[in-house]
Amino acid sequence: MDSQASANGTSAAEKQGGGAEIARYLTAAHLAEIPGDLSTPRLPAIDPALRAAGQARVAFATRIWCAGATDAERRELLANCDAEAAALEPVRKMLNRHLSGAANRLPPDRIEAACRELGIDDANNPLLSPAERKALDEDGYVNLGPILTATQLDAMRQRLGNAVEGEGTVAGHEVSQTRGIARVSGTVIKALNTDGLLDPFSFHPKLLAAVRHVLGPRFRYSSTNFHCPLPGYGHQAIHADWGWGVRDAEVVNAIWLLDDFTEENGPTRVVPGSHRWRQHPMGSTEGGAPRDLVAPVPGEVHLTGVAGSCIAYNAHLWHSGTQNFSPHLRRAQHAFFTRAERPTQTEVPALLDPAVFERLSRVQRAVLDVE
């Protein structure tokens, strides 16, 4: 490690704005340069007509999903509902994709055996404290504490910076690309993780214990996404990571803080308890009109914390990125998990590098749902 590195692994050069490091991120973030005025709000523009159509679609999907207690009931409701309107046809297709039967590739006993090996098969396993379980249940998120060492952080930042630069304009294309935000998807399963440096993002037992707590013992990896708002950018519409409101959790996400998250540098905003509202922000209204997704939500809080920490959340929690007002990168890694029978955000077999696959343990293969 650099002799001038601080306790959290940030080298002196990076602390001073990381000019050379930031330059490597510009192409992936579709920027020519960092704006001169970082404090000018840069908010996503949302077309009111599209917003109204989105509100109707998501409200419809939420109504169907929450009216049924099982997938069989939902399928029946969907088949018999009055949704012939052309505008709702895409929703019907989307719901059918999620209701069309088990999507998992391996038999469920594989992930259950992996949970036994990890010591998380019992719902009351010791990997999470009662306070951590309570936070997940009631607030919808928990900071699992600083898990990564300074040495790991340094190496991970370098590896991810190389990937961002190497992928350039296509970086993040598998999931989404947004001006001002550098992304790389599949970080844990692409060749950049051949040596296992990035394994903790998806396979750390404490994170998997949090996933198991929310989803039960039949879950699987959905995606891993590096996410870095550049100075002056990063504010997102408030959203949840599942497209409509649900009765029971279907997905869990984690944010690994690769830099300290501060009030200034674009911390994630969350609305504690919103995972229990059975609503997606897109489907919600305010005073009879579709909610303004860019505005603050009453009760929202900003997640700050030290680099190396992992914040796991019930991914139906309302949340979003916020603008990075600092002159530094705000690097984070997301690890997304779903119930085993649901579709995944990325095509794992297609993205999985053969050399990564070769070295994976039985437990890791079960989490990825591959063999």
Ligand SMILES: O=C(O)CCC(=O)C(=O)O
């Ligand atoms: O990294 C963050 O602050 C949140 C990102 C997020 O919610 C997303 O990209 O969907």
